Amino acid sequence: MQRYDEAFLLEILNKAALFSGLETAVLRAALQHAHTHHFPRQSYFFHQGEAAETFYILLEGRARLTQLTPEGHQVTIRYVGPGDAIGIIVALSNTTYPISTEAITDCTTLAWHANTITKLMEQYPRLAINALKLVAGRFIQLQKQYQELATERVEQRVARALLRLIRQTGKRTESGIIIDMPLSRQDLAEMTGTTLYTVSRILSQWEQQGIIEAGRQQVIIHHPHSLVKIADDLPR
Amino acid sequence: MQRYDEAFLLEILNKAALFSGLETAVLRAALQHAHTHHFPRQSYFFHQGEAAETFYILLEGRARLTQLTPEGHQVTIRYVGPGDAIGIIVALSNTTYPISTEAITDCTTLAWHANTITKLMEQYPRLAINALKLVAGRFIQLQKQYQELATERVEQRVARALLRLIRQTGKRTESGIIIDMPLSRQDLAEMTGTTLYTVSRILSQWEQQGIIEAGRQQVIIHHPHSLVKIADDLPR
DNA sequence: TGGCCAATTTGCGCTGGCGCAAAGACGGCC
DNA sequence: GGCCGTCTTTGCGCCAGCGCAAATTGGCCA
Numbered sequence: 001m002q003r004y005d006e007a008f009l010l011e012i013l014n015k016a017a018l019f020s021g022l023e024t025a026v027l028r029a030a031l032q033h034a035h036t037h038h039f040p041r042q043s044y045f046f047h048q049g050e051a052a053e054t055f056y057i058l059l060e061g062r063a064r065l066t067q068l069t070p071e072g073h074q075v076t077i078r079y080v081g082p083g084d085a086i087g088i089i090v091a092l093s094n095t096t097y098p099i100s101t102e103a104i105t106d107c108t109t110l111a112w113h114a115n116t117i118t119k120l121m122e123q124y125p126r127l128a129i130n131a132l133k134l135v136a137g138r139f140i141q142l143q144k145q146y147q148e149l150a151t152e153r154v155e156q157r158v159a160r161a162l163l164r165l166i167r168q169t170g171k172r173t174e175s176g177i178i179i180d181m182p183l184s185r186q187d188l189a190e191m192t193g194t195t196l197y198t199v200s201r202i203l204s205q206w207e208q209q210g211i212i213e214a215g216r217q218q219v220i221i222h223h224p225h226s227l228v229k230i231a232d233d234l235p236r
Numbered sequence: 237m238q239r240y241d242e243a244f245l246l247e248i249l250n251k252a253a254l255f256s257g258l259e260t261a262v263l264r265a266a267l268q269h270a271h272t273h274h275f276p277r278q279s280y281f282f283h284q285g286e287a288a289e290t291f292y293i294l295l296e297g298r299a300r301l302t303q304l305t306p307e308g309h310q311v312t313i314r315y316v317g318p319g320d321a322i323g324i325i326v327a328l329s330n331t332t333y334p335i336s337t338e339a340i341t342d343c344t345t346l347a348w349h350a351n352t353i354t355k356l357m358e359q360y361p362r363l364a365i366n367a368l369k370l371v372a373g374r375f376i377q378l379q380k381q382y383q384e385l386a387t388e389r390v391e392q393r394v395a396r397a398l399l400r401l402i403r404q405t406g407k408r409t410e411s412g413i414i415i416d417m418p419l420s421r422q423d424l425a426e427m428t429g430t431t432l433y434t435v436s437r438i439l440s441q442w443e444q445q446g447i448i449e450a451g452r453q454q455v456i457i458h459h460p461h462s463l464v465k466i467a468d469d470l471p472r
Numbered sequence: 473t474g475g476c477c478a479a480t481t482t483g484c485g486c487t488g489g490c491g492c493a494a495a496g497a498c499g500g501c502c
Numbered sequence: 503g504g505c506c507g508t509c510t511t512t513g514c515g516c517c518a519g520c521g522c523a524a525a526t527t528g529g530c531c532a
Contacts, residue, residue, distance in 0.1 A: 067383045070468070071387070075383045075386050075387060077379060077382070089372040089375055090372070090376075092368065092369060092372075093369060093373070098379060098380070099379070121361065121365055121368075122362070122365065123361075125360070125361035126358075128357075128361050128364035128365050129328065129354075132357075132368045132371060133328060133329060135372060136326070136328075136329060136371060137329075138375065139325055139371060139374065139375050139378065140325065140326075142375065142378055142379065143378065144303075146311070146313075146378060146382050146385065147303050147311045149385050150385060150429030151305050151309040151429070154518080154519070185481095186479085193386030195519080195520060195521070196480085197482090198518090200481060200482085201481085201482080203480095204481070215528090217479075232306075389489090390489070420508095420509065421509075421511095422509085430490090431490060432509090433491065433492095433510095433511085433512085434490075436509095436511060437511085439510095440510095440511070451498085452497080452508090452509060453509075
């Protein structure tokens with residue numbers, strides 16, 4: 001694990017939505033209670049059901065938040081990247097994590113004890129308000145996905161999932177926009193509430209139409225605009 | 237519209253999760269900026285897309301939060317009752333309402349301008365933290381429903397919806413537990429991401445088995461335990 | 473370079489749930 | 503008491519998507 005100097009960490013915190021608008025002195029105080037932690041690829045930050053004692057801010061890497069049903073079905077809630085907060089929702093509730101978080105690339109984090117964050121919020125209302133705004137934004141997003149899951153066909157939802165991933169981790173190259181992380185058919189299925197078979201069939205069809213290029217755990221998008229049309233169920 | 241005296245309103249606020257733990261002086265200050273507003277049955281507090289300028293606490297009645305898709309499908313996010321807060325999520329974001337709120341019985345509310353609530357939160361961190369806890373709880377609930385929608389059969393989801401309604405508005409009578417509000421097949425369909433036809437078929441079947449009694453816009457549950465088993469996909 | 477394993481593809485049959493249409497039931501109102 | 507509108511039921515045909523199974527591909531490691 002690489003060491004980070006305070007200046008670097010302060011800059012990261014400053015850009016993180018949770019700490020926006022707070023004076024440097026406050027950030028510095030927050031950093032005093034934080035420690036960095038590294039998670040290798042495919043390790044877990046925490047598992048669903050464990051006591052929610054730690055709050056993270058992701059510095060580097062990508063992670064996946066998933067929920068496992070009693071029947072063994074896995075559902076992906078969202079992917080997170082640098083600057084994202086993990087665990088605010090449970091930081092002040094003293095319960096267990098409702099989801100698991102898995103590092104899908106090597107990850108570096110800043111970690112706080114949940115109590116520390118609660119105290120900081122009591123001390124700095126701004127921090128609590130930022131957290132509220134953050135959770136509110138995610139809530140609205142989840143609400144939208146809920147509605148899509150309830151009313152749209154699988155093909156539309158897969159298109160939306162890819163468009164979301166483009167926004168989050170899309171990397172423009174000469175051969176198209178590449179989703180810059182390992183992404184299997186199963187992963188896409190868990191994002192959209194369907195099966196890997198159906199995802200495979202849909203991607204094959206799109207590949208024949210030249211919209212995308214699908215490889216092993218990788219997707220390259222040639223015509224994002226076509227995906228927008230598919231997502232909105234418009235004729236092509 | 238009936239008038240309410242301060243003592244009564246203070247008592248309500250005191251019981252509302254949002255204001256828990258705040259001193260009476262603060263509640264009194266909050267009340268000074270509030271006004272009561274009445275919504276007759278089937279009228280709307282606000283519509284999806286309108287500027288989110290008002291924040292409500294429901295004093296009496298029941299309301300339904302719904303989202304309408306571009307294709308005209310309606311999705312119900314949740315039902316609310318006395319003491320519930322409506323619009324916290326957008327109170328401090330200065331955007332538009334992502335949902336509509338409809339009074340399904342006559343409703344009385346306390347209403348604040350969104351700015352007022354924001355200012356109160358800046359002044360009293362406790363209020364912001366309460367709000368965060370509230371939204372966090374709803375988030376976890378929505379996440380659970382999202383997972384259910386993604387992985388369970390319609391029958392299970394309808395059973396869960398009924399069980400949720402029992403918890404919220406169930407009234408024990410000698411003929412069974414009655415859901416104490418008008419509730420059509422269409423309403424249940426919008427709660428579970430299905431169609432009124434499928435809901436009707438499922439309820440008919442349950443009625444034949446003696447689990448429930450389904451009337452016009454009304455459901456009486458005789459054996460809630462059977463619904464639990466159905467929800468969890470256990471043999472009966 | 474060859475072998476192994478995980479990921480992916482695709483055929484096939486099946487079914488849960490959709491959605492139209494028409495009939496029936498209920499409740500409110502004049 | 504009768505009428506009307508809304509809600510509900512149910513038959514019927516259909517299809518999107520599931521899920522097994524088997525073949526294929528591709529990457530990685532020794």
